[in-house]
Amino acid sequence: MDPRSGPIPRADGSVTGTEDRVAGTEDRVAGTEDRVAGTEDRVAIHRRLLPRRGWLRRATILGGVAGAGFTADGFAITPYRLVESRHEIATPGTGAARKAPLRVVQVSDLHLHAIGRLQRHLLERLHDARADLIVFTGDMIDRPEGRPALDTFLAECPPGPRRVAIPGNWEYWSNVPLEEHARIHRRHGAEWLVNRSIVVPHGDRRLRITGLDDLMGGHPDADGAMAGAEPTDGHLLLIHCPALRDLPAGAVTADIALAGHTHGGQVAPLGFAPVRPPGSGRYVAGWYRDGATPMYVSRGIGTSGLPIRVGAAPELVIIDWSIG
Numbered sequence: 001m002d003p004r005s006g007p008i009p010r011a012d013g014s015v016t017g018t019e020d021r022v023a024g025t026e027d028r029v030a031g032t033e034d035r036v037a038g039t040e041d042r043v044a045i046h047r048r049l050l051p052r053r054g055w056l057r058r059a060t061i062l063g064g065v066a067g068a069g070f071t072a073d074g075f076a077i078t079p080y081r082l083v084e085s086r087h088e089i090a091t092p093g094t095g096a097a098r099k100a101p102l103r104v105v106q107v108s109d110l111h112l113h114a115i116g117r118l119q120r121h122l123l124e125r126l127h128d129a130r131a132d133l134i135v136f137t138g139d140m141i142d143r144p145e146g147r148p149a150l151d152t153f154l155a156e157c158p159p160g161p162r163r164v165a166i167p168g169n170w171e172y173w174s175n176v177p178l179e180e181h182a183r184i185h186r187r188h189g190a191e192w193l194v195n196r197s198i199v200v201p202h203g204d205r206r207l208r209i210t211g212l213d214d215l216m217g218g219h220p221d222a223d224g225a226m227a228g229a230e231p232t233d234g235h236l237l238l239i240h241c242p243a244l245r246d247l248p249a250g251a252v253t254a255d256i257a258l259a260g261h262t263h264g265g266q267v268a269p270l271g272f273a274p275v276r277p278p279g280s281g282r283y284v285a286g287w288y289r290d291g292a293t294p295m296y297v298s299r300g301i302g303t304s305g306l307p308i309r310v311g312a313a314p315e316l317v318i319i320d321w322s323i324g
Contacts, residue, residue, distance in 0.1 A: 073310065074267070074308040074309060074310040075307065075308050078309040078310060078311075078312075078313050079118070079303060079307060079308065079309040079314065080117060080118045080121075080314075081313045081314065082118060082121050082122060082125065082301070082313070082314045082315075082316060083313045083314065083315050083316070084125060084315075084316050084318055085315055085316070085317050085318070086318045086319075086320070087287075087296070087317070087318070087319045087320070088101070088319075088320045088322075089256065089294075089319060089320075089321050089322070090321075090322040090324070091233070091234050091255045091321070091322065091323050091324040092324050099203065099205070099322060099323070100203065101320040101321055101322045101323075102132050102133065102202045102207065102234075102320075102321045102322075102323055103129070103130065103131045103132045103133070103318065103319070103320055103321075104131065104132070104133045104134075104135060104236070104258075104318075104319045104321055105126065105129050105131040105133070105134045105135070105161070105316065105317065105318050105319075106134075106135050106137060106258050106260075106296075106298055106316075106317035106318075106319070107122070107126075107134065107135070107136050107137070107301065107316065108136070108137040108138065108139070108168075108240075108258075108259075108260030108261075108298040108300045108301065108317075109137075109138065109139040109168070109260045109261065109263060109298070109300025109301055109302055109304075110136075110139065110140045110141070110150075110153070110300070110301045110302050111139055111140075111141070111142050111146075111170070111300075111301070111302030111303060111304055112140055112141050112146050112149045112150050112153060112302065113141075113143070113145065113146050113149060114149050115149055115152055115153060118301070118302075118314065119149075119153060122301060122314075122316065123153070123156050123157065125316050126157055126158055126316075127158045129158075129316075129318055131158070131161040131318075132161055132162065132202065133161055133162050133163075133164065133200075133209075134157065134158075134161045134162070134163050134164075135163075135164050135165070135166075135209075135236075135238055135258060136163070136164070136165040136166070136185070136190065137165075137166055137168070137238055137239070137240055137258055137259065137260045137298065138166055138167055138168020138169070138170070138171060138214060138240035138260055138261070139168035139169065139170040139171070139240065139260065139261070139300070139302075139304075140165075140168075140170075140171070140181070141170065141171075141174055141176070141181075142170040142173070142174050142304065143174055143175065143176075144174065144175050144176050146174070147176065147180075147184065150184055151184055151187075151188075154184065154185065154187075154188035154190070155188060157188070159189075162191075162200060163185070163188070163189055163190035163191065164190060164191045164193060164198075164209055164211065164238065165185040165190045165191070165192055165193070165211075166192075166193050166194065166211040166212065166213075166214075166238045166239070166240060167181060167194060167213065167214050167217070167218060167240065168214050168217075168240035168241075168260065168261060169214050169215075169216040169217040169240065169241070169261070169277075169279065170217075170304075171214065171217065172214060172216075172217025172218060173217060182194075191209075193209065193210070193211025193238065194211060194212075194213045194218070195211070195212060195213050195219075195220065195221040195224045195225045196210075196211065196224070196225055197209065197210040197211075197225055197226060197229060199230075199232055202234075202323065205233040205234065205323050206232045206233050206234075207232060207233065207234045207235070207236060207323065208229065208232040208234070208235045208236070208254075209235075209236045209238065210225050210226065210235065210236070210237050210238065210252055210254065211225070211238045211239075212225055212237070212238070212239050212244065212249075212250060212252070214240045214241060215239075215240070215241035215243060215244045215247070215249070215250070215279050216241055216278060216279045219249075220239070220244055220247075220249040220250055221249060222248070222249055222250055222251045222252045225252065226252060233323050233324060234255050234321070234323035234324070235253075235254040235255050235256075236254060236255065236256055236257075236258070237252050237254035237256070237257040237258070237293060238257075238258055238259075239257060239258075239259045240259065240260055240261050240279075241259065241261045241279030241280070241281075242259040242260075242261060242262065242279075242280060242281055242283035242288075242295065242297045243279050243280060243281025243282075243283065244259075244279075245257060245259070245281075245283075245288075245291065245293070245295055246281055246282075246291075252293070253292050253293055254293045255293070255294075255321075255323075256293070256294055256295075256296070256319070256321065257293045257294070257295035257296070258295070258296055258298070258317070259283070259295055259296070259297045259298070260297065260298045260300050261277060261279055261280060261297075261300075262276050262277065262280045262283060262284055262285060262297055262299070262300075263276075263277075263299055263300050263303065263304065263309070263312060264284060264285035264297075264299030264300070264311075264312030264315070265284055265285070265311070265312050266303060266304070266305075266308070266309055266310075266312055267308060267309070267310045267311070267312070268284070268310065268311040268312045269310050269311045270311060271311060272311075273285075273312070277304070283295075283297050284297065285297050285298070285299050285312070285315075296317065296319070298315050298317050299312050299313065299314065299315040300314065300315065301314045301315070301316075302314070
C-alpha cells in the first residue's frame with residue numbers, strides 16, 4: 001500500500017498515525033500548560049518580592065536622606081548651636097541660701113582659629129551672663145596662627161569679672177611656648193594657675209581657686225597646688241582632663257571641680273560617645289557626683305580634628321554657687 005494513501009493499520013486493525021498525532025498534540029498542550037504555570041509562578045514570586053523591593057528602595061532613600069541630614073547637621077548646624085547650661089548649687093554652711101550666689105562661667109576647649117559667628121555669639125552670651133568669675137579650662141588655641149584671634153577674643157570679653165585660666169593639652173602641643181600662653185592671658189587680666197591656688201573674696205566670703213597642670217601635656221601636682229592652704233568658705237578646682245580626678249596627682253578635695261577636654265565625645269549620636277580623647281577616662285559630659293568632689297565636665301566650644309559635632313553642641317556653663 002502506498003504510505004501516502006492513509007494511516008497504516010496495525011495488526012489489531014487500529015490506526016497508528018492518527019493516535020500519534022493526537023498524542024503529539026496533547027504533549028504540546030501539556031507543555032504549553034507547563035509554561036503558563038511557570039509564568040504564573042514567576043508572576044506570583046515577583047508580586048511577593050515587590051513589597052520587599054519597595055521597602056528596600058524606601059530604606060535606601062531614607063538612609064540617603066538621613067545620611068545627608070546627619071552630615072549637614074554635623075558640619076553646618078550643631079557646631080554653631082551654642083547652648084547655655086545653667087546650674088544652681090549650694091555649699092553647706094550657715095546662711096548660704098540667704099547670700100548672693102557667686103556666678104561662675106566656664107569657657108573650655110575654644111580651639112580658636114578666628115573670630116567667626118560662633119565666637120561672636122559666645123562673646124554676646126558672656127556679656128549677658130553678668131558673671132562674677134570666668135574660668136578658662138584649657139585648649140584655647142591649638143596652633144600658632146590662633147594667637148591673634150585669642151588676643152582679640154580675650155580683649156572683647158567682659159572686663160568686670162575676675163578671670164582665671166589653666167592649660168590644657170593643646171597649650172603644650174600647639175607649638176606655642178607655654179609661657180606665651182600665660183602672657184596672653186595675663187595681658188587681659190587673667191590669673192594663670194599651674195599647680196597653684198589663689199584666694200579671692202566674694203562679699204564677706206573667701207573662695208580658694210586651685211588650678212592643676214594638664215594630665216596629657218604637663219605634670220599635675222595636687223600636693224604642690226595645695227601647699228600652705230588655709231581654710232576658706234569655698235573651694236573650686238580647675239582641671240582640663242577629667243581623668244585626673246581619679247589619679248593621685250589630682251587628689252584635691254574641693255566643693256566643685258570643673259573640667260573639659262572630652263568635647264562631650266564631639267560625635268555622640270543619641271548621647272553615645274564611642275570615641276573620646278585620651279585623658280577623658282570614664283567621663284563624657286555633665287555632672288559626676290560619685291566621689292568626694294562633684295565634677296562638671298563641659299562639652300567645650302570648638303572642635304578638634306574634623307570640624308564636626310553630632311549630639312554634642314557647644315556649651316557655655318553657668319553656675320550660680322551659694323557659698324556657705
